[in-house]
Amino acid sequence: MELNRAQHLALIGAGPSTLYLLNSFTQMTRCPARISIFEVKSTVGVGNPYDTPMCEPNLLSNIGYDEIPPLILGFEQWYESKFYMPYQVQGQVLTRKIIGEYFADAFDYILGVLRQHGVLVYMYRNTAVTGIIEDTRDDDVRMTLVGKGKPYQGFTHIVVNVGSSFCERRPSNGYVKPYPIKAYVKPVYQRFVIMGMSLSAIDTAVGIAQYRGHFARCTKGLTYSCEAPVQMTMMSRTGHFPWVWYPSKNTTLFYNWLTSHSIKGLRDLDEFNTFLFLPLLARYFPDIFHQVNAFNFEEVLTFLAGRRGQCDAFAKLTLELLANTHNNVDSHWPAAVVAAINVIQSTPALAQDYAKKKGTLHALLAACTAAVPRESIERILALHEAGVLTVTTECEKQASSAQKSAHHCLIDARGAEPADKGVVRLAQLLKRTYNGLVVDTSAESLSVSPHHKLYINEKETNIYIGSAFLTPWFLNIPGLDTCAKFSRNIAKKISQTVEQENEPNVAV
CATH class of the missing domain: 3.50.50.60 (FAD/NAD(P)-binding domain)
Structure with missing residues (x-):
């Protein structure tokens, strides 16, 4: 050297x-x-x-x-x-x-x-x-x-x-940061209100649960029990958890497919969607493709992010976990979105079009690609089954109610700025x-x-x-x-x- x-x-x-x-x-x-x-x-x-x-x-x-x-x-x-x-x-x-x-x-x-x-x-x-x-x-x-x-x-x-x-996000007035969890897991708090449903929010819920009780695996799956009463509420305007963890190695497969089929002169994201991304979905995810083949790029991401209509967050997680357990290829589509992002990033015209629409697309891309380990998902579902964890989209109402009680702890777990x-x-x-x-x-x-x-x-x-x-x-x-x-x-x-x-x- x-x-x-x-x-x-x-x-x-x-x-x-x-x-x-x-x-x-x-x-x-x-x-x-x-x-x-x-x-x-x-x-x-x-x-x-x-x-x-x-x-x-x-x-x-x-x-x-x-x-x-x-x-x-x-x-x-x-x-x-x-x-x-x-x-x-x-x-x-x-x-x-x-x-x-x-x-x-x-x-x-x-x-x-x-x-x-x-x-x-x-x-x-x-x-x-x-x-x-x-x-x-x-x-x-x-x-x-x-x-x-x-x-x-x-x-x-x-x-x-x-x-x-x-x-790092500065917590709102009256809220605490999500880490370290032991800083706010105090006996005086009987209810925890968690702002967000991000990876940090899931860490927060699982961490509080581990400090207050314990998980156990039985023939029915993972269960949760605790001696002292504890309640947790996650607040999110979308009401959706991130996806179940997917192997990142698939990203390379999808990226190589996109680059090998690339078309010169793509001017914007909708052209990228029509000539590259939708054909990728047709090739590897035909069931998804048949539902989105008439959508533009933003509409496809909205569909994939699960933001077209409301559904039960825990039922959705259960279905995703089941698909992931059986290694259903349809559960790996987030890796295709990551590959698409990499192509957009390296193509000046597409990156420029993204910059114009960043306000809308950034949150959708994050929602499509964030992933949670299946072990954490199992714990979230166990907390819900035990009656400990709920989800609400009525953020202002829940926050206002929690701020009035000395026994409630408010945690801002919305992730980075x-x-x-x-x-x-x-x-x-x-x-x-x-x-x-x-x-x-x-x-x-x-x-x-x-x-x-x-x-x-x-x-x-x-x-x-x-x-x-x-x-x-x-x-x-x-x-x-x-x-x-x-x-x-x-x-x-x-x-x-x-x-x-x-x-x-x-x-x-």
Whole structure:
């Protein structure tokens, strides 16, 4: 590995995105000679989803062990060395805790590999970055980070990998955040009102149930019982849960079909729907195709998202679980939607048309592609059968009633804010100086290129956005595969940077 002595890279955040970026550098022929990593917490590698407070009590991810993007320390290799036994597949998905342990160990392992190659790695834990300053003097640009009131100077490149925290939803007045669950599972609360029916909302309901009682499997299936009375209500205007987990490997199959049958000159999403997406449904999902073949793209998504008319949320879940259990191919259609999103993302005319309709389509695409592990679905159904969990679309009425009672706990579990909101918070950190004159940065002046570079007033910077949560043009739901892909692209761009003549003034 050749070290670029002129480069000093700063990484903001030490979660999965940074883990995969460092992993990518181990596979490059060229790497920055110095890397400084700033993490607001004491733990590294895990980010928010897999940190201990987010994992309890024994919450599930929606990732199978074979769906974790590869690291130089493989999952099965790590598991066997840590637990002295081969990994045995125990369910469709892994627990968040086991992924967190793996990522934390892999992070340390990868840092060790980089250091063996001579890379100087500086690790700053418990250090929140409160400012990013780009200092331009006579065409020479150096960047400074501010953390704990202290400047860290001389960086040539910065990668922002903290998008999920920037886009974290601020709870409404009177509500609490969904994580950590043990923060609000108190005996005084007899009823929990959960805003949303997202993955976070399901985590919340299942977590509360595990703290208050226990699940047991019998001949009739999964049952739930608790000693103290507890009631939970989920509020959602749609009244629909996400779909049962589906194997992501099918996405590749459908994406390859779409690209192999692609037609040049598609001008908008409705043409894409007519000439590509509907034929895909006809090929792999004929039963669905016959119901939507006269629909435009938005109408197809509305149908698939289950938003054409009302139905019982728990009956719908039961049917989906049954189809998934029998490996019915019709239950894998969300993977086709993910493949369609990837094609739209990579086709400028389609992406441009999507941008015009984003307000409507974004929520539909999220509803079509979000997936919940079947084990979590079984627990949700058990809670309903036990009379513990109900769903309502009368959100305002339920919230108003709950706010009047001291024995009710309100939880805002609607998931992350849109990327645009995160960009606003990012802008608040950015400062620019021109020969000593400090200039604030507005959110309107920021944009992110397809190569993940941040532009300010259409001027290129050496700041990269490594998080899909802060990338407005990214259409899909961010996941580990996104972390790996973004990180790989950014590592390539940084490693290809022409070496500068002068050494940076490093004051770290």
